[in-house]
Amino acid sequence: MLPQATIKSPSNSNAPREWQLEDLIDFDFALESASKSGKISDHQHREAFLQFQKENDRNGTKSNSTERSKAFRYWLDKQRQRPPLADALPGQLFCRGIRTLRTLIYLAALLSGTLMTAALLRYDGTQPTNVAGFLSLLLGGQLVLLAATGAGFLLRRFGIIRWESGIIAPGIHFCLNRCVKWIQQNVQEKSSAESRLRMQAFLGSVTRKHSHYQAIILGILSTLLQSFGIWFNVAAVATTLFLVTVSDRAFGWQSSLNLSSQEIHHVTQRIASPWSFILPSIAPTITEIEGSRIFLKDGIKTLANQNLVSWWPFLACSLLVYGFAPRFLLWLGSHWFVRNRLNQIRFDSLTCDRLWESMNKQELRTSGSALGKPENPPPPLEMVALQEAPPMSEEKKEEPYALVIVEPELAKRSSQNKIDTAIHELIGWTVSRWIKLPDETQSSAVFWEQVEPIRNEASFERIVLIQEAFQPPIRETIAWIKELRATQAPNGKMMIYLVGRPKEAGRRQEVCETNHQVWTQSVDALHDNNLAVSLLEIIDDNE
Amino acid sequence: MTTSSPIPTYTVVGHPNEGKSSVVATLTEDDTVRISPIPGETTLSREYPVQIDGRTVIQFVDTPGFQYPRRILEWFREEGSNTSNLAEAFIASQGTDPDLSHDVQLLTPLTHGCGIIYVIDGSRPISSTDRIEMEILRLTGNPRMAIINPKEFQENYISQWKSACAKAFNSIRIFDAHQATYSERIALLESLKGINQDWEAALASAIEAFESDWASRIHQVSGILCELIRSGITQAESKSIFNLSEEESAKEKLQKKYENALHSVEKECHQSIRKLFKHNIFNIDIPPQSVLHDELFTERTWQVLGLSKKQIVSTAAVIGGGLGVKIDLALAGLSFGVFTLSGAIAGATTAWLRGEKLARTTIKKQKIGGIKITVGPNTNPQFPFILIDRAMLYFQHVSNWAHARSKPTSSTTSTALQLASVESGFTSHWSKQQRDTCAQYIKSVAADAPYEKQAETERECRKMLEEMLFEISKSNEPTSKAAN
Known part of the structure; x- marks a missing residue:
């Protein structure tokens, strides 16, 4: 009997859906909850994985069942059925917030577009709407922003500026940094160590999340901005058409410069060129232009009515082509960008690795029943998840070598083999190297000398630091961890395993909750996705 | 503040979360001292004078814990031969680095030659970082005493600590800051006499003042x-x-x-x-x-x-x-x-x-x-x-x-x-x-x-x-x- 039989399959799918932002937020929440509660190695993850594979087999899904993205998506659906995720669903909350914001933006766009256009088209029989003013107020700002966006894209495309640089992201960073600095200066010295540490950890995780979601959130913001533009232009065009249809409106142009009608006609022809192939007549003729020129001292009584109304098709088309169309295209582009980014997420952070490891690790359970019921004999010793265990994932084929770093005193007391086995059990890494930290007689340079020749080895991609939890994370240790992380490749991982204080020969106490919390929060403050803290039970050799 | 000062001053130093503030609170009978099980509660050095009739008879300085002990020791070892007051020279050279703010706070009172009370948790084994800190304190040359403050009721490591401290300190005492009675406080003050002869008389009068206050x-x-x-x-x-x-x-x-x-x-x-x-x-x-x-x-x-x-x-x-x-x-x-x-x-x-x-x-x-x-x-x-x-x-x-x-x-x-x-x-x-x-x-x-x-x-x-x-x-x- 396999344990997965007890799990209900998710009601919604045969194959997992694509990732949405809502899913990603929920996934991060569930993963963090599992990590913080020490349930990252829980057998339920394995059960979910076996269920996922079974469903794939049943549905004849050809997709590679070892693909993390799909397996994690399935795992997420399972997590959504149980606490704490079932009680919180932060992704749903976030998306509901975004939907509300979107509705407000639509309303604001419609309102502002209508009011602005109506104000510009105001006509009391003496002063026609100035065409240049109409276009520059309704389209000028939009075109400037569009030009800036285009220029920014081109500069990035040709590598003149970095993709990360711009106005919005650095602006957010600047504001965040100022806030953090202010908090540090004004609050931290007065607050207790506990609240200070909690605040640093919070800011660290916010920054970490921000970097993780940065592109996606900027994409969503862009979508919202483009939506505003679309609905603003729709409102402007609709208002123009409506007012022209139901009321008397007049348009004209004026200039203090000695501009001729021909020059203005030339400009209007240029502006109308995008639609001139389909609708060549939607641009005023020279006569109409000449007939709609206004000299304030003469008034408009001498101007013909047909000339004064001849501009509106041109203005409406301008709004559609230069206002609505680019916004719509940018909106589509932003949508594509967000979707693309969501699909590109690799789920290769350290915590994802740990979850993946526990999903892939075969679980052996043994159980027995009481004797003395011959009519219902007890089953033999039960071996669970061995016969039907799926083949090991492709990732397992590559041996994940790791480097262990340890304090000299701890190295003296503990058994290297036992620690290596424990690490392999917990995270699936194969320890291939050990490095002892320098003792009090050696300089810190000794450590870096040991590290230098192995920096390009596979083991350097996965570092395990065994740390006695009762030694608090002083700044020097944290700075050293940061330096070590900087020497690893960008996707390199580091796991800090905390061990308790020695109790009696061979035994160690459990890590106290406060020490665990202090270490976790200090590491959280480093906003590093590939660095995590967990507990390790070890047995000392020489006490 | 200095060894020639008539008011004996002791700076309580150590690794973060070893109970420095607890020792100060108990010795000065001051329950306003901020104490927390989370390391890093103390961020600034603070003086705690013991006054009798408005007259300061003894003074303790509570300090933040060491944050960069290895860096300090490496600097001390490199520059040790060039200066007699290492703490002062270190602050002059490295004191502007904001990362070292806690260490500067800790070392500043030592530049005036005051006594050192090094607090350690005797319920855990000694580590290389502890030895580094002891060596830093030894190199300062200030009169010093180690207080073994067992935070947990486990005495497996006290002898290990005692032998390690014997090399670097003039005096060693076991003092549980959370359990210490009046007699134990007086006994600790008595033993402080031993680390610097110049302060014997001043300490004797401080102890006398404590006793008369108690009476x-x-x-x-x-x-x-x-x-x-x-x-x-x-x-x-x-x-x-x-x-x-x-x-x-x-x-x-x-x-x-x-x-x-x-x-x-x-x-x-x-x-x-x-x-x-x-x-x-x-x-x-x-x-x-x-x-x-x-x-x-x-x-x-x-x-x-x-x-x-x-x-x-x-x-x-x-x-x-x-x-x-x-x-x-x-x-x-x-x-x-x-x-x-x-x-x-x-x-x-x-x-x-x-x-x-x-x-x-x-x-x-x-x-x-x-x-x-x-x-x-x-x-x-x-x-x-x-x-x-x-x-x-x-x-x-x-x-x-x-x-x-x-x-x-x-x-x-x-x-x-x-x-x-x-x-x-x-x-x-x-x-x-x-x-x-x-x-x-x-x-x-x-x-x-x-x-x-x-x-x-x-x-x-x-x-x-x-x-x-x-x-x-x-x-x-x-x-x-x-x-x-």
């Missing part, structure tokens, strides 16, 4: 106890009623009022004692099993505290005889002491026969009509001894409650739990002479003796109480001593 507190506590006895045995509540149907409810209300008044008197006494021992912020947590949680007139209180049956009979004879003396004196000796003798017998017999704890309720008819109901005073000879026992238990707890303790520890050896096991009070272990001294005072107050007589018996009683209080406060195991 003064004990003297004041004895006064508080005498006042408690006086208020307790003279407390009475009365009320006139004219509608006789209200008699029962009036009696009940008066009884309640009387008990509340006694409760207030006792609470006030405890608060005064607590204030004397400078516990201003945190609640003193009486262990849950302690008899002090019980009300004054509960069965358990009267079983556990006070005098034994035999002791109470002889004490009651002293008190009862006192009343007879008054009559004999009124008859100018013509009665040949008959009343004294019969008073003593009556007192002893009443004490033997009457086991009731509560004060009697008396009802008198009034000439103007109606009745006057009076509750108290409590004439049970056991009652004042119960009051004394409760006050002394409270004193024992408060005087041994280290100022670093904001809540009770889980220690099995804590004074708090020792108290919890108290199954008898202090007065039952007094000698007959001590009981009689106290009984004389009670008698003079109860009989409303002339002022001179009351003053004389109070003097004697306070003297006797002071001796007992000293014994309690100086003992590490007060309960067992009290039981002997």
Whole structure:
């Protein structure tokens, strides 16, 4: 009997859906909850994985069942059925917030577009709407922003500026940094160590999340901005058409410069060129232009009515082509960008690795029943998840070598083999190297000398630091961890395993909750996705 | 500040979260010192002067923990030959680095040559970082002492620590900042003399000032106890009623009022004692099993505290005889002491026969009509001894409650739990002479003796109480001593 039989399959799918932002937020929440509660190695993850594979087999899904993205998506659906995720669903909350914001933006766009256009088209029989003013107020700002966006894209495309640089992201960073600095200066010295540490950890995780979601959130913001533009232009065009249809409106142009009608006609022809192939007549003729020129001292009584109304098709088309169309295209582009980014997420952070490891690790359970019921004999010793265990994932084929770093005193007391086995059990890494930290007689340079020749080895991609939890994370240790992380490749991982204080020969106490919390929060403050803290039970050799 | 300074100054340093602030709080009897189980609570160095009559006799400096010990040691080793004041040179060279803010705070007092108290948690094994810190302190050249402050009750590593510290420190002491009693604090100050001869005289006078301050507190506590006895045995509540149907409810209300008044008197006494021992912020947590949680007139209180049956009979004879003396004196000796003798017998017999704890309720008819109901005073000879026992238990707890303790520890050896096991009070272990001294005072107050007589018996009683209080406060195991 396999344990997965007890799990209900998710009601919604045969194959997992694509990732949405809502899913990603929920996934991060569930993963963090599992990590913080020490349930990252829980057998339920394995059960979910076996269920996922079974469903794939049943549905004849050809997709590679070892693909993390799909397996994690399935795992997420399972997590959504149980606490704490079932009680919180932060992704749903976030998306509901975004939907509300979107509705407000639509309303604001419609309102502002209508009011602005109506104000510009105001006509009391003496002063026609100035065409240049109409276009520059309704389209000028939009075109400037569009030009800036285009220029920014081109500069990035040709590598003149970095993709990360711009106005919005650095602006957010600047504001965040100022806030953090202010908090540090004004609050931290007065607050207790506990609240200070909690605040640093919070800011660290916010920054970490921000970097993780940065592109996606900027994409969503862009979508919202483009939506505003679309609905603003729709409102402007609709208002123009409506007012022209139901009321008397007049348009004209004026200039203090000695501009001729021909020059203005030339400009209007240029502006109308995008639609001139389909609708060549939607641009005023020279006569109409000449007939709609206004000299304030003469008034408009001498101007013909047909000339004064001849501009509106041109203005409406301008709004559609230069206002609505680019916004719509940018909106589509932003949508594509967000979707693309969501699909590109690799789920290769350290915590994802740990979850993946526990999903892939075969679980052996043994159980027995009481004797003395011959009519219902007890089953033999039960071996669970061995016969039907799926083949090991492709990732397992590559041996994940790791480097262990340890304090000299701890190295003296503990058994290297036992620690290596424990690490392999917990995270699936194969320890291939050990490095002892320098003792009090050696300089810190000794450590870096040991590290230098192995920096390009596979083991350097996965570092395990065994740390006695009762030694608090002083700044020097944290700075050293940061330096070590900087020497690893960008996707390199580091796991800090905390061990308790020695109790009696061979035994160690459990890590106290406060020490665990202090270490976790200090590491959280480093906003590093590939660095995590967990507990390790070890047995000392020489006490 | 310097070694030649007349005020001995000690900078308390160490690794973060080793209990530096706890040591300072306990030594200076200051419960405003910020203490936390989370490392990094102290971010700035702070001076804690101990003042007697406005004069600073000794000064402690609480500092943040080492944050960059290896970097400091490496710098010290590189620059060691170029300068004599390494701490000062380090600050001058590296002090502007904001990362080193805690270390600069820690090293700054050392530049003035003050003494070092290095605090370490003796319940954990020594690490290379600890050895680095010890070496830094050794290289500063300041007089120094190591305090092994076992944060957990595990002594496996104390000998390891002692041998490691012996190489770098002039003196080593085990001092549990959360459990330290008055005697242990004085012993620590005594041992500080040994690390720098220049400060011996100043420290001796500081210790003397501490002792005299302690004696003064004990003297004041004895006064508080005498006042408690006086208020307790003279407390009475009365009320006139004219509608006789209200008699029962009036009696009940008066009884309640009387008990509340006694409760207030006792609470006030405890608060005064607590204030004397400078516990201003945190609640003193009486262990849950302690008899002090019980009300004054509960069965358990009267079983556990006070005098034994035999002791109470002889004490009651002293008190009862006192009343007879008054009559004999009124008859100018013509009665040949008959009343004294019969008073003593009556007192002893009443004490033997009457086991009731509560004060009697008396009802008198009034000439103007109606009745006057009076509750108290409590004439049970056991009652004042119960009051004394409760006050002394409270004193024992408060005087041994280290100022670093904001809540009770889980220690099995804590004074708090020792108290919890108290199954008898202090007065039952007094000698007959001590009981009689106290009984004389009670008698003079109860009989409303002339002022001179009351003053004389109070003097004697306070003297006797002071001796007992000293014994309690100086003992590490007060309960067992009290039981002997």
